[in-house]
Amino acid sequence: MDHIGQIFRPPSEAESLLLQISLGCSHNKCTYCAMYDHPDQGFRIKKWDTIAADIEEAASWSRQHRPIRRVFLCDGDALILPQDFLVKVLTLLQEKIPTVRRVGIYGDARSILRKTPEQLAQLKELALGIVYHGVESGDDEVLRQVNKGSTAAEAIESAHLLKEAGLRHSVMVMLGLAGHLKSRQHAEATAKILTAMDPPFVGALTTTLIPGTPLFDQAERDEFQLPDPWGMLEELRIIIRDSQFTRCRFHSNHASNHLPLSLNLPTDRHKALAQLDLVLDRHDGNDLKPEYLRGL
Numbered sequence: 001m002d003h004i005g006q007i008f009r010p011p012s013e014a015e016s017l018l019l020q021i022s023l024g025c026s027h028n029k030c031t032y033c034a035m036y037d038h039p040d041q042g043f044r045i046k047k048w049d050t051i052a053a054d055i056e057e058a059a060s061w062s063r064q065h066r067p068i069r070r071v072f073l074c075d076g077d078a079l080i081l082p083q084d085f086l087v088k089v090l091t092l093l094q095e096k097i098p099t100v101r102r103v104g105i106y107g108d109a110r111s112i113l114r115k116t117p118e119q120l121a122q123l124k125e126l127a128l129g130i131v132y133h134g135v136e137s138g139d140d141e142v143l144r145q146v147n148k149g150s151t152a153a154e155a156i157e158s159a160h161l162l163k164e165a166g167l168r169h170s171v172m173v174m175l176g177l178a179g180h181l182k183s184r185q186h187a188e189a190t191a192k193i194l195t196a197m198d199p200p201f202v203g204a205l206t207t208t209l210i211p212g213t214p215l216f217d218q219a220e221r222d223e224f225q226l227p228d229p230w231g232m233l234e235e236l237r238i239i240i241r242d243s244q245f246t247r248c249r250f251h252s253n254h255a256s257n258h259l260p261l262s263l264n265l266p267t268d269r270h271k272a273l274a275q276l277d278l279v280l281d282r283h284d285g286n287d288l289k290p291e292y293l294r295g296l
């Protein structure tokens with residue numbers, strides 16, 4: 001497979017074929033993000049011949065070894081690629097690897113809202129099943145500060161559009177993204193936006209300061225103070241307490257998180273709040289994941 005630069009995928013796509021159809025992220029301006037800083041990863045669509053060869057190679061592997069059921073289309077926000085191109089990729093996948101049941105992709109409000117309901121429905125017909133969307137915060141002030149490139153209202157609108165098309169929506173939010181001073185404001189607004197979006201999957205990640213990013217530099221200049229682990233857990237507590245979901249698989253078990261939780265909400269709300277209260281009351285570092293086990 002032709003993989004250029006570091007390949008990122010959601011944890012739930014661990015078993016998927018990772019098909020890189022574009023390089024980098026078309027936005028690439030979020031102040032906390034260092035995902036696509038490889039010199040070769042200025043945003044571009046990969047050559048069709050390369051993608052077609054990768055699909056052929058995967059089809060042959062699928063026939064000889066184990067049927068491929070899931071595919072994840074990389075990189076950053078591949079949903080922003082032109083509709084015709086995505087249709088061409090999904091059509092060839094179906095033709096060459098008929099065992100594929102679900103295709104996943106990263107998208108954000110900018111890329112989702114560029115598609116019409118008919119276009120999203122067309123992608124769904126061709127086995128696109130889930131869109132992973134970094135919403136990060138429900139607070140427009142925070143979104144502006146981190147240069148997210150979209151608003152809370154746009155994220156909500158994109159959730160409705162995906163639901164209408166029958167596509168699953170997996171939403172990521174970031175604990176600590178507003179810094180210490182706006183921590184509560186960020187958590188409350190994030191609970192509100194999650195309620196309005198009502199996605200079936202949510203992942204709460206912990207903001208990590210990565211050298212080379214604008215957010216890291218702000219922290220070095222003391223213009224941004226990351227909440228401590230207890231502050232992060234307070235945010236998580238507010239989000240779990242205040243979000244209202246129809247039915248949501250809620251994870252805070254990303255490598256970056258201090259206290260791994262995997263919940264069905266609303267069913268597990270009381271249990272999770274009791275656990276968080278206990279950990280917050282004890283204030284004992286032994287209850288948290290050791291730093292050396294935390295990653296990005």
Ligand code: SF4
Nearest residue numbers: 025028029030033076
């Ligand atoms: S949209 Fe995602 S990949 Fe692109 S810069 Fe922001 S966080 Fe990074």
